[in-house]
Amino acid sequence: xxxxxxxxxxxxxxxxxxxxxxxxxxxxxxxxxxxxxxxxxxxxxxxxxxxxxxxxxxxxxxxxxxxxxxxxxxxxxxxxxxxxxxxxxxxxxxxxxxxxxxxxxxxxxxxxxxxxxxxxxxxxxxxxxxxxxxxxxxxxxxxxxxxxxxxxxxxxxxxxxxxxxxxxxxxxxxxxxxxxxxxxxxxxxxxxxxxxxxxxxxxxxxxxxxxxxxxxxxxxxxxxxxxxxxxxxxxxxxxxxxxxxxxxxxxxxxxxxxxxxxxxxxxxxxxxxxxxxxxxxxxxxxxxxx
Numbered sequence: 001x002x003x004x005x006x007x008x009x010x011x012x013x014x015x016x017x018x019x020x021x022x023x024x025x026x027x028x029x030x031x032x033x034x035x036x037x038x039x040x041x042x043x044x045x046x047x048x049x050x051x052x053x054x055x056x057x058x059x060x061x062x063x064x065x066x067x068x069x070x071x072x073x074x075x076x077x078x079x080x081x082x083x084x085x086x087x088x089x090x091x092x093x094x095x096x097x098x099x100x101x102x103x104x105x106x107x108x109x110x111x112x113x114x115x116x117x118x119x120x121x122x123x124x125x126x127x128x129x130x131x132x133x134x135x136x137x138x139x140x141x142x143x144x145x146x147x148x149x150x151x152x153x154x155x156x157x158x159x160x161x162x163x164x165x166x167x168x169x170x171x172x173x174x175x176x177x178x179x180x181x182x183x184x185x186x187x188x189x190x191x192x193x194x195x196x197x198x199x200x201x202x203x204x205x206x207x208x209x210x211x212x213x214x215x216x217x218x219x220x221x222x223x224x225x226x227x228x229x230x231x232x233x234x235x236x237x238x239x240x241x242x243x244x245x246x247x248x249x250x251x252x253x254x255x256x257x258x259x260x261x262x263x264x265x266x267x268x269x270x271x272x273x274x275x276x277x278x279x280x281x282x283x284x285x286x287x288x289x290x
Contacts, residue, residue, distance in 0.1 A: 005061050009052035012037060015068050022072035032077050036067045039081055074210045087136035088143075091166045096158035097129035098220040103277050104196045107251045108136045110275065110284055111194055116247050120191035121148060124241070126181060126234060127197050128152035129220060131163030131174065137194070138172040150174040151190075153181070156219060181230070182237035193238050196251040201227040227253055231260060235267050239289065247271075247288045257282030 006014070015033035020026060031045075038045040040063045041056060056064075070080050078084040078099045083092055086100035087108050093099055111117060125134035134152035141148045152174050154160050160176050167174045177184070182193070200221050206213060208221070223230055231250060238248045248269070252260050257274040264272045269287025277283035 005055045005058055007052065008037070008041075008048065008054050008056060011056065011061065011064065012048070012052075015064065018068055019071060024071065032071060033068070035077065035081065036071070037064055040064045040067065074214060076211050076215050079215060086130075086132045087139075089132075089135055089139050089166075089170055091130045091132060091135070092162060092169065093130055094162055095215055095217065096156065096162050098196075098216055100130055100132040103283055104132060104251055105136075106277050107194065107196060107249060107284055108133060108140075110286065111137060111192065111249050112140055114192075114247060114249075114286075116192060116245070116288075118144075118146060120246075122151065122190045123148055123192045123194065124151040124153065124182070124185070124190045126153050126193060126195040127220065127230075128154045128163050128176070129159050129196075131166045131176075133194050133196065134163070134174050135166055135170055135172055138167075138174055139170065142172065151177060151185075153177045153179050155180050156217070159217075159220075181233055182241045185241045187240050188243045190238075190241050191243055191246045192249070193234075193242060193246070194249045195234055197223065197230040197234060199223040199227045199231060199251070199253045199256060201225060223253075226259075227256060228259060228263070231256075232263060235260075235263050235269075235287075239267055239269075242289045244289055247286060250285045251283060252285050254281035254283060257285065260285040 012033055016030040019029040019032060034045040034048055040060050067080050071077060076099060078093045079095055083090055087105045123137055128134050131152055134150050138150045152163055157178060160178055164176055198221050200223055202222050202225055205222050261272055261274050264287040270290050272287040274282050275284040
């Protein structure tokens with residue numbers, strides 16, 4: 001006689017306790033267990049309470065157990081789920097690219113709120129990863145009825161393959177280019193350039209939490225000895241790639257505001273600004289070509 005599986009309510013309690021024992025913060029263990037259970041059962045997590053007395057199939061229990069084990073070993077929740085919301089789109093996520101974060105949603109919002117957004121013709125996302133920035137902006141332009149060309153650049157072929165799949169899923173028109181930064185673009189070819197570049201100093205990458213250090217691509221994290229290597233190059237290259245009046249938008253490290261402001265000033269940008277994220281940290285820098 002087959003032993004019945006536990007009710008969903010018991011499985012959720014056990015899963016949350018298991019994650020808690022393996023270092024997942026108390027305020028996250030339950031929510032993450034519910035997200036994983038929702039994925040296995042194909043149910044929105046908010047509806048799980050309606051199914052608390054039901055007994056999932058043995059196959060579903062085994063699948064949930066496997067996901068909980070992966071999470072307990074430090075694998076990011078987003079990679080286990082395989083999809084993650086960003087701004088107004090949902091993206092496939094894999095270890096080929098950095099997990100899209102709320103701070104980068106703030107960068108998208110700054111672009112959308114800028115006076116140049118509506119009349120910009122060519123918008124370029126450098127270091128696109130999952131395609132998050134380019135696709136969020138393309139989605140917003142489509143909703144606003146704005147005709148624009150979107151270009152997404154990345155050095156990693158695996159990241160570009162992922163971004164292309166996300167664009168296909170969302171049915172958004174974005175051109176993808178494998179290149180190292182802006183060096184291959186014609187002069188004065190872009191109106192807006194947006195980037196979440198690697199900006200963590202090399203010596204600090206190995207001190208990052210294990211779920212970041214051991215799973216997310218170092219190429220998307222390591223910004224060189226002071227964290228500014230890629231930012232410096234982008235600021236210089238953008239002076240050639242932008243049209244007059246074009247704007248550069250960057251996500252930066254919380255202690256890099258003054259340094260990036262100086263780099264933008266020295267490169268001849270005007271309307272230079274550094275803005276804070278929702279946590280109150282310097283996170284965004286921007287400037288315009290005269």
